[in-house]
Amino acid sequence: MNLCTDQLAMMVAGEGQLLSVSNMASDPRSSAMVSRAAAYLTNHGLAEEIYLMQPDLVLAGNFSAQATVDMLRRLGIPVAVFNQAYTLEDVRDRLTQMGDVLKQQDQAAMLVAQYDAQLATYREDVTLRPRAALYYANGYTAGDKTLAGQILTTAGLFNIATEAGFNADGIIPMEILVMAQPDTVITSRPYPGASRSEEVNAHPAIEALRRTRPDAALTSSDWVCGTPFVLQAISDMVDLRRALQANTP
């Protein structure tokens, strides 16, 4: 009943072990496993529908609605709660935890090994780090204590949010962002239907920053959850870094 546990479960679970995933798992904007999610029943994270499925175990995130989790427990259904991943290390731990919970330790261990091996290939020494800024709707940015911040740093980019004093998520004033003179601004992919919150990404000051830089980078569903898909995000960012470095001799 949580986007991230859904994806971890789909990776780790054995044949017939997983019954239903949340509707978020089929949303191409958030989920990296849309096609695989189609093979399962869809739930909307509501206690009533989940209870009627009579599962042996419910997998929830620590940001899932607490009232729903409590009610399912009252109804006698065990709920395993997974904390949100804030670091690249957390991804391994969540995979292992999912393996333990679903009694698929071997499958989880294999995924962890693959993950570690691939992650190691990205950890090369970068002497010249291009300056990058994460800039989401409403002016949110992410510092080094977040998954997105770690993706940037691992890919050899310098996150200007750390320079501005952000550790976790926070709103960075546009003025600070402009004064920091990032080499690239990474924004989120806009949702359908307009919103004022996303307008900041089209602000003339941000456009001016982008004008002379390579194509604006966008975060995708690979960034959302602490799953091995973050490797894809890192790889995209490595490509961006190479493009930036090719552009500025």
Next chain:
Amino acid sequence: MTRLGLFLSAFVAVLFMTALVIGPANIGVAQSLKALVAGGEGPMTLVMREIRLPRALLAMMIGAALGLAGAAMQGYLRNPLADPGLIGVSGSAALGAVLAIQTGLAAAFAFGLPLAALAGAVIGVFLVMALAGPRGSSLTLILAGIAISALAAAFTSLVLNLSPNPFAANEIVFWMMGSLADRSMTHVWIALPLIVLGSIMLLSLSRGLDALTLGEDAAAAMGIGLGRMRLTLIFGTAAVIGASTAVAGAIGFVGLVVPHLLRPLVGARPGRLLWASAFGGAAMVLAADIAVRVILPTRDLKLGVVTALVGAPLFLHLIYRTRRDAV
């Protein structure tokens, strides 16, 4: 009168400069003004020209628009409680703007957004004036305003909640409270024409409003067409409030506080109060926008919060006085 004018324009000028040199990025006063005027490459010019200048300009324009609309409505209705925010005009303008954004009208052509807000505001003013009547009591006016505000707010929330965009629902608070954060010159250009047009219409009411203090019959005898005045007021108010709300959300109480403070200084003549309130409103919104940036620079405190904190106690005081006068 000229002394007051000089004082108010100097006050607005000082606040405007202050708004330009205050911001989260630490730039020296001399440096920032040099970057603004001289230009040049570099981030400082970008900050000054694309972020701070539009914000200060909008604060000034919108403040003037709100003050002017408040003074005009109070003069015409001869009721000190008439404020575009309180009587639901801003709320219905916000509904028009939200509809324009969600239906894509705002993206389709440049003036889609302010014109839709204008349409919303016209409906709002028209409903209030129809419900309260030209000589309606304060009570009827405020009650009509509450009903229209509530209805407009409900529809605004409904539209934003139905939007497929997950951020839209969070913006309800922007439309209710107003903010000038991260606006750009684009917003200045789409709001300016309607604000100028509406202000000219409202300022043209000056003579009529003065005559109206003598009573409707006397005004009619002096050759003032009341029907035309009413139409000018409705469309003038709707134009300035519509354009302001479209870019900055509903900012309340400015049109209430400013005319109230300035009325004794202009000898209680509603005609003169019009231009004085325009300057006063500009000063108030500039000051409020400086306050939100000084108090909580990184949190985007809404402008309407500050204006309501100043305005609501005064509103209570006015209600109390109206009641005392009635008995």
